Amino acid sequence: MLSVMPGIYLALTVLASTVWRTRRIWARGTVAAWVAAVALFAVLMYPFVAAF
Amino acid sequence: MIPAPLRALLRSPAAPLVVLALVSLLSLGARTYQLGQPCTLPCRSANDHTLIFDEAYYVNAARVIAGIRPPAGSHYDHSPLGTDPNAEHPQGAKLIMAGSIELFGDGPFAWRIGSVIFGSLAILAMYALARAAGAGRWSAVGAATLMAADNLMIVSGRIGTLDIYALGPMLFGVALYLRGRLVPAMLMLAVADCMKEVAPYALIVLALVELGRVLLRYREPSLPAQWRARPALLRLSLVAVGSFAGFILGLWVMGLIATPYADSARQLITGGPFAHLRHIVTYAEALTAPQGATGIASYPWQWLFDKGAITYLGVSPPLPGHAAGILPVCEFLGEISPPIIALAIPALLLCLARVARIPRSSPSPGSSAPGAPTSCRARSSTASATSTTCCR
Numbered sequence: 001m002l003s004v005m006p007g008i009y010l011a012l013t014v015l016a017s018t019v020w021r022t023r024r025i026w027a028r029g030t031v032a033a034w035v036a037a038v039a040l041f042a043v044l045m046y047p048f049v050a051a052f
Numbered sequence: 053m054i055p056a057p058l059r060a061l062l063r064s065p066a067a068p069l070v071v072l073a074l075v076s077l078l079s080l081g082a083r084t085y086q087l088g089q090p091c092t093l094p095c096r097s098a099n100d101h102t103l104i105f106d107e108a109y110y111v112n113a114a115r116v117i118a119g120i121r122p123p124a125g126s127h128y129d130h131s132p133l134g135t136d137p138n139a140e141h142p143q144g145a146k147l148i149m150a151g152s153i154e155l156f157g158d159g160p161f162a163w164r165i166g167s168v169i170f171g172s173l174a175i176l177a178m179y180a181l182a183r184a185a186g187a188g189r190w191s192a193v194g195a196a197t198l199m200a201a202d203n204l205m206i207v208s209g210r211i212g213t214l215d216i217y218a219l220g221p222m223l224f225g226v227a228l229y230l231r232g233r234l235v236p237a238m239l240m241l242a243v244a245d246c247m248k249e250v251a252p253y254a255l256i257v258l259a260l261v262e263l264g265r266v267l268l269r270y271r272e273p274s275l276p277a278q279w280r281a282r283p284a285l286l287r288l289s290l291v292a293v294g295s296f297a298g299f300i301l302g303l304w305v306m307g308l309i310a311t312p313y314a315d316s317a318r319q320l321i322t323g324g325p326f327a328h329l330r331h332i333v334t335y336a337e338a339l340t341a342p343q344g345a346t347g348i349a350s351y352p353w354q355w356l357f358d359k360g361a362i363t364y365l366g367v368s369p370p371l372p373g374h375a376a377g378i379l380p381v382c383e384f385l386g387e388i389s390p391p392i393i394a395l396a397i398p399a400l401l402l403c404l405a406r407v408a409r410i411p412r413s414s415p416s417p418g419s420s421a422p423g424a425p426t427s428c429r430a431r432s433s434t435a436s437a438t439s440t441t442c443c444r
Contacts, residue, residue: 001355002208002215003250005388006178006223007257009198011399012392013182013191018402037391038201045203047384048086 068189072196076175079200083168083210088160090367090378098158099123104384105364107212111163113138114149114212117310120158131313132320139312139321139328140335142299144246145217147306163212170217171209175200177223184230203389207364211384218247222254229258229291238291242298246306249332255292262288264407300325356396361387 016034019027043049054062061067092100103111112122112129119133131137136146145166152162178199182192199205208216225240244251262284269279277283303325312321312328321328341349364384370376 002204003219008396009195010182011403012198012395013194015399015402017191034391041389041391042201045385047382
């Protein structure tokens with residue numbers, strides 16, 4: 001799994017930057033919310049937080 | 053929306069690299085925090101530290117390589133010292149672990165520091181790959197940050213397993229290939245091959261990149277001549293053969309340091325690198341699931357649909373009135389971060405749509421083919437099944 005993930009990270013970056021560049025407030029808000037969710041899950045899933 | 057001074061700061065050419073450095077440091081902190089935990093109480097010796105997931109195989113194999121007998125009843129406790137009893141994988145990562153054990157002593161720091169270092173390299177390699185594939189600096193930082201924030205990476209980058217050792221060299225290898233640096237690319241891929249046998253999948257990515265280039269050149273003849281089928285095949289063959297030769301050479305050298313030992317057959321593999329390679333292949337072939345994918349097993353496509361978490365290790369809080377046996381409470385999950393996997397398919401579809409929509413004549417600066425004039429730049433995802441090639 002780990003070795004195929006970089007392609008996903010790259011594709012997601014393309015998706016996020018494409019949406020961001022539309023310059024629409026709702027689109028940028030969606031990207032910002034998604035980035036916040038990624039950060040939140042990094043914390044929640046951290047082994048010593050054990051929220052899951 | 054963004055204040056003018058901050059905007060000016062963000063426009064500085066060094067800003068993306070500063071952010072990349074910060075992300076790398078944060079990731080390093082997250083992956084080294086409580087590196088030695090969890091531990092059985094009272095935590096006095098190396099054997100009291102709990103092995104996480106497949107560390108039970110790889111750490112014990114590294115111990116045997118380093119001449120340390122694993123605890124009775126654990127994997128490889130009867131294997132000949134100095135050999136690699138985990139012969140179904142190349143020795144590379146385990147040799148690094150064994151070297152750490154000899155340097156720092158048998159303990160969790162030595163078992164896991166290699167994964168921490170290679171995890172950090174993988175984040176930098178992600179940036180390098182994104183840049184080589186045509187992404188801007190900020191986009192490349194974004195890709196590296198996503199990697200650093202993914203739970204799978206955080207966990208794999210701090211436990212003593214093999215994949216993380218292969219990932220960085222794989223990514224650097226593909227990045228170098230995209231930049232036309234074929235010899236360093238083949239060396240990097242050979243190093244990755246020596247870490248785990250998943251690394252040759254990078255060649256599938258390169259094949260898809262070249263196929264994409266050839267198809268684009270067929271549609272748009274003004275594209276670089278190096279994107280024709282023959283030079284593409286030559287490049288790919290050179291790197292494939294070169295990295296395979298490097299891998300065989302690596303197996304030979306590693307075999308001199310730690311002879312592979314087939315633990316289940318209780319037999320040393322003494323026939324040299326090809327005999328070892330045959331053992332790796334036959335072992336993998338024998339891993340079948342006649343009842344279908346059950347337990348932690350899954351079909352190759354299921355990960356894309358988030359098959360669910362594999363609990364690498366879970367330590368529950370002690371029951372009221374009972375003393376804790378292992379501390380601290382923790383849960384190591386082998387799971388991709390849900391917000392990342394949730395958008396994986398739309399993101400891949402977007403990339404495919406972009407490839408399909410490439411205009412017939414859209415010259416732009418930049419080229420990743422060796423010596424190629426500029427008109428189109430190959431973009432590649434490194435997913436073995438998801439490589440794309442697009443122009444802008």
